[in-house]
Amino acid sequence: MAVRFWEMYEETKVQFKLKIAAGKAGMDTVVSWVHMLEDETIVSRFHGEELGITTGMKAASPGWLLKVVQGMAKDDCAGIIINTGMYLKEIPEEVILWCEEHNFPLLEMPWEISITELIQDYCMRIIDQKQFEKKISNAFREAIQGRWKEADVRQVLGERYDMEGTYQAFCVYVKKTMEDEFNYNQSVIKLENLFGLWKGNDKINTSYGLIRMEDYIVLILNNSREKVFAELPGLILQSFSYFAKEHRFYLGIGPRVSHIENLSASYKKARTAMKMSMGTGRQIIQFEEMGFFKLLFSVEDTDILNSYAGEILGTLEEYDKVHNSVYVETLRSYIKNDRSLIGVAEDTFTHRNTVNYRIQNIKKILGCELKNAEELFPYQVAFYIRDMTKKEE
Incomplete structure (x- = not known):
């Protein structure tokens, strides 16, 4: 724009x-x-x-x-x-x-x-364009909040975008410091120049909107084609290569939806995927590939998640603090290795008999036999939450 x-x-x-x-x-x-x-x-x-x-x-x-x-x-x-x-x-x-x-x-x-x-x-052309971009950006902010029916929103966006067409949201988060501001702005420029190259290509014919939120960027595509969808994540990563190389770049991709009334849903799912990207360290995540994590990362109130993890792992974590043991990490490895004592022994460089002794004690402390996937699942979720919290910190 x-x-x-x-x-x-x-x-x-x-x-x-x-x-x-x-x-x-x-x-x-x-x-x-x-x-x-x-x-x-x-x-x-x-x-x-x-x-x-x-x-x-x-x-x-x-x-x-x-x-x-x-x-x-x-x-x-x-x-x-x-x-x-x-x-x-x-x-x-x-x-x-x-x-x-x-x-x-x-x-x-x-x-x-x-x-x-x-x-x-x-x-004057630049000033006029910046004022117009601000109007577009504000209108899209309203649209992703579900207020697309507002007359001024429809009027502003209707001048440039196909309101009945397809929409897709991308959320980009970069961990940056004050010293990174120049490189951050340069990355955004590279991204805008990318769309400039596409603008004159009739085969692509994709309109876009770029919104700078408080601490992340929302990119919105209107009527994008499969070719654009396939190439764009890698090109966004390339635009932010300075941060990607230092593992400070995270991208969440929402599903493609029809009509602007559903843009809000694509945006919320893109933001959820971005949160998972930040929580797991994976640079690019599509919401539709998140599986069970769709539920976990969709919870807005992280206090609820941390409270749940504390209920599940708290007793074992407290035991480790008092006795200077490593039962929490042993349980993590036990789940990771599908209850294989040999697998835990190799993973933790511990003798198999020692592993067996620890697992038996863990079962007593937790009051759970940990005998099947159903019993292990709550602990696996709790570990996911703990990892999320560490990554966000």
Whole structure:
């Protein structure tokens, strides 16, 4: 939904006599703001998506312009427009070649065109688009809360989305610190640029909405096709590769539903899958593949879950504290190895007779024979809850 360089160029190329000198393949990127650029030091303050405009006042210095475009490309800027005719008669060939090779947009604008007018025009487009995006985002927030019937919600979303079509929600959570904010924003930019590449593809024809919640992101697809559904989870992971490599990325995927009235259901299930992703450490989880965990992770009140786990494991946990024993972990291994004493012995590096002694004591403490899956199940669920709590902490 963000403003893209290619779209602005197409709409203003005649008005400002713009000409693409190099990097046309890289123009389907987001433009966050436009800056006058006459000193290369300002590039170090860019955060990505910026579009620079320069008269080339310092281009007399050998290699100055090449250094500028290389710095901008490194910081994921949108491109540069050069106002030729006064300080810079023509763009150096080495700059054109480098920009073309690295798909960095390089545009030329004649000196008689006012830089001020172009900057004002572009910045107003960006401001207008941001205001529109805010309206879209707020409308989707209402929709995922089940308030899709509201007249203003239907009016705003109806302008761009197929209300009767299919919808699917994706919830993305990233564990980040204040120092990660730049990399986080860059990841979101990469994700938006991905949809920019799809926008012009008639075979994909997918509309999307991106909502920044308090501590996670909700991505909504409208009328996505099977090809998109199959590829998107991996592409989202790729967009957030910085965090994925450090195992700080979690994605929950809700089911595809028909009509916007069911978007809320897809969102809630995507959020549940995200919680399981966070609780288990698996980076991508689809709600429809969660099995029994659909129930466990759908419980909003975690105090209820922790209370249940305490009722089931509390006696054994207290015994371990008092006697400095390892009965809780022995029981966990006993369940994991399907009640095999040999399996527990190998898993815990403990002699089989010692394992048997511990299991018999555990049965007495719990007042349960642990003889079948039905009797083991409550303890297995309690361990799941304990693991969930540890992961969330």
